[in-house]
Amino acid sequence: MTFHDQLIQITPKLRVQAFALTRNRAAAEDLVQDAICNALAAQHSFIPGTNFSAWIHRILRNRFISDLRKRRDTTDIEDVPASTFASAASHEDTLALKDLSLALTHLPHDQREALVMVVIHGMSYEDLAEATNCAVGTAKSRVFRARRQLEAWMTGDLPANDKLRMKVQELREKLKSESRQKTGIRAL
Template sequence: MTGDFHTDLKSLLPRLRVYALSLTRDRDRADDLVQETVVKALSGQHSYRPGTNFGAWLFRIQRNEFISGLRRARPTVCLDDVISNALSHPPHQESGLIMREFLGAFHRLAHGQREALLLAVLEGYPYARIAEHCGVSIGTIKSRISRARMSLEASLTGEDRAADASTAALADPVARAEVALT
């Protein structure tokens, strides 16, 4: 080392490039890293203390610049991104409640309706085969399936509760009088 900042910097450029190549494993990125190191060294020239190891000082600047570049290039994910929505899981509680409500409504069906609906929808049997299995006519099977579907729909949409409430209201004499007055 000569003691002249600029001369010593020029003499270390080949070693800085070799070290940059070992860090980046890419010629273009290594050249950029050497350039950034030299710029930092020139701008921080006043902080270098003569008599200390100049090469170690430069290599430390280069290493720190490389690490800072890695941190800047670290991939980030925007939380409002479509990817984050795909990574999140929808709540499962509601599906369990829906299934429990459906099973309750299904078990309230009459046995014949339940059996006909299961054979038609889940097993995919034609009406004639279901009628033969149950020992009734095809028209009865069609009626049972239709009534089962309507009953399930009414039960799951809450229409049967409204009908039950209106029936209960008409059974009350005071409610009947109010309905008659309107």
């Protein structure tokens, strides 16, 4: 498979990763375009037979970090159009998705990125470690901690640590409050 064929084949996965990083459709498209331009300019440095996916994902991630350092601005997940969801969900499912989206934004950046790359992209821990320039054990740990934290926030399981329990309780109350505001229900 040629370099260009591999680039075309991986572009949808790059879009997903870029969207997970930027949380803005337009910014994600710009990031993918910039990463592809960087990859094309550096194609001579790619060694055929090595992991193309990890190589291009690292370029995208590095481009995102460079852009972030230049701009230092963020975008709210609420800027995402509803049409990005694959199918219409029930009201309860929609609220759960919104809660999950908000909970994802509260994860540390490295954990959120690792979770998206493994769960959504189907990337192996080895590829994740190579793409993020960390040890395989660190990659596994990030995904594990992200899953455990999301599960605690979404199920209401409170950890034994008082500081963490208060943080989880605060986040849960914030999620409920935002959910009520969006559905027009006020707390009595």
